[in-house]
Amino acid sequence: MANNNTLLWDYFNNIPPLSLTQNYIASGGNQFFSNYKGIISSLVAPPNTFEADIGPDNFRAWKSYIAGIVPPPAANQLPSTFFQWAMINAPTVANVGAQDLSAMLLETVSAASLALMPYTSVPFQTPPAPPPDWNAGYSVLVQQLSQAPSRSFTFSSSTMNSNVSSSWSKGGNSGFFGLWGGSSSSSSQSTKFAASNVQITKASFRHVLTFAASPGNWYSSSAMGLAYSSSASPPWKQGGLPSWKTVFDPATGTTTRFMVNLIVADTMYIEVTSDARFDANDQSVINNNKSSGLWPFYTSGSGSGSSTSVSFNQNGNMTVTITSDPGVPIVLGGNVLPVQTYLGHSTAALKAVSDKALALA
Numbered sequence: 001m002a003n004n005n006t007l008l009w010d011y012f013n014n015i016p017p018l019s020l021t022q023n024y025i026a027s028g029g030n031q032f033f034s035n036y037k038g039i040i041s042s043l044v045a046p047p048n049t050f051e052a053d054i055g056p057d058n059f060r061a062w063k064s065y066i067a068g069i070v071p072p073p074a075a076n077q078l079p080s081t082f083f084q085w086a087m088i089n090a091p092t093v094a095n096v097g098a099q100d101l102s103a104m105l106l107e108t109v110s111a112a113s114l115a116l117m118p119y120t121s122v123p124f125q126t127p128p129a130p131p132p133d134w135n136a137g138y139s140v141l142v143q144q145l146s147q148a149p150s151r152s153f154t155f156s157s158s159t160m161n162s163n164v165s166s167s168w169s170k171g172g173n174s175g176f177f178g179l180w181g182g183s184s185s186s187s188s189q190s191t192k193f194a195a196s197n198v199q200i201t202k203a204s205f206r207h208v209l210t211f212a213a214s215p216g217n218w219y220s221s222s223a224m225g226l227a228y229s230s231s232a233s234p235p236w237k238q239g240g241l242p243s244w245k246t247v248f249d250p251a252t253g254t255t256t257r258f259m260v261n262l263i264v265a266d267t268m269y270i271e272v273t274s275d276a277r278f279d280a281n282d283q284s285v286i287n288n289n290k291s292s293g294l295w296p297f298y299t300s301g302s303g304s305g306s307s308t309s310v311s312f313n314q315n316g317n318m319t320v321t322i323t324s325d326p327g328v329p330i331v332l333g334g335n336v337l338p339v340q341t342y343l344g345h346s347t348a349a350l351k352a353v354s355d356k357a358l359a360l361a
Contacts, residue, residue, distance in 0.1 A: 004138060013031050014029060014031065014259060015035065016336045018169050020167055033218070036224070037116060039223075043112075043234075044235055048103065053093060053096045058086075062097075063120075063125050068127055071216070072119060074115070075217065078101050078114060079098045079102040080098070082094075108223050109223055111222075118217070134215055135215075142327065146327065148208055150204070150208070152202070154199070154200055155203070156197070156198075158197050177295075179294060180292045181294075183289065183292070188282070189282050196274045196276035198295075199273050200270060201273055202269065202271045203270045205268045206267035207265060207266050209264045213261075224343060225345075228244075228339065228343050229345070242254070257336050259334045262331050263331070263335070264332065265329075266326060266329060266330060267325070267326045268306075271319065272319070272322075273318065274318045276318065278316045283316070286318070294308050297322065299330055305328030306323065307322070307323055308320065309321045
């Protein structure tokens with residue numbers, strides 16, 4: 001993983017598909033932040049005249065100003081931040097603008113909208129609003145990883161328990177690569193590999209960390225909990241989209257689970273063997289694609305701090321060796337929570353709200 005907060009936070013911003021085997025892709029799919037913005041915009045809130053009271057030019061200048069504050073200010077800091085800025089740049093609206101922002105703090109949905117203000121841009125805004133942040137970044141990850149314990153394990157496909165029906169996805173799997181990263185699981189080499197006796201004869205990691213981070217100042221757990229707790233209007237706008245059903249419906253909703261922590265390691269050494277017989281053509285194809293990373297972690301060598309090598313014995317049996325550099329974080333996976341657990345609601349409460357949403361549909 002590169003030394004970059006945004007790349008790290010992209011893991012938490014991605015809404016995981018209902019699959020045990022989905023391989024992470026930074027772009028595309030449902031995004032926590034964009035879905036959350038849509039949810040807040042679909043909730044009923046008292047009218048607020050902040051933009052009208054200070055005028056469009058002052059509003060645009062104010063938005064550009066707060067976009068340059070690092071880290072973005074919390075909602076409860078915005079009234080005083082605006083007042084100080086306006087006393088220099090727009091003194092005639094300093095009081096009314098600060099009063100408008102203070103009034104927004106008194107109501108859950110309005111306060112959530114206010115918290116999003118530093119993270120949303122207006123047309124032609126310079127600089128643009130920052131991307132969503134989380135409360136722990138790359139430097140924290142590296143520091144925590146350096147103190148994490150070591151781990152090792154072995155694995156054999158012939159003795160593993162393949163029943164995953166009690167997992168968080170109830171055994172659902174999709175988006176799984178084949179033998180190498182980006183390959184189809186139905187390719188000739190992948191099916192041959194999957195049907196063989198696969199063993200991880202050694203897997204060691206100098207440090208393994210469960211890394212957790214919470215959404216930054218843009219997120220309101222109170223507003224999210226309010227939205228989730230009732231499918232009626234209010235809190236949802238009558239006939240608006242997104243709706244409770246499009247967002248939280250257990251079967252089809254866009255925001256029904258969250259990545260809550262990452263499993264991160266460094267200094268890994270993994271040796272994988274397969275008793276499948278790969279012919280010369282298979283061996284050539286596998287060697288040509290090993291730079292995309294090979295099962296199980298698909299870590300590619302391009303700037304990732306890891307390397308993958310492959311060899312074949314005289315019978316065509318394959319050995320894969322994967323290594324990574326000391327101190328360089330490698331994301332191995334993550335833990336996912338359903339929305340009701342993430343927001344602290346019970347399963348019974350979810351069923352009651354879901355049944356009501358179906359009745360209203």
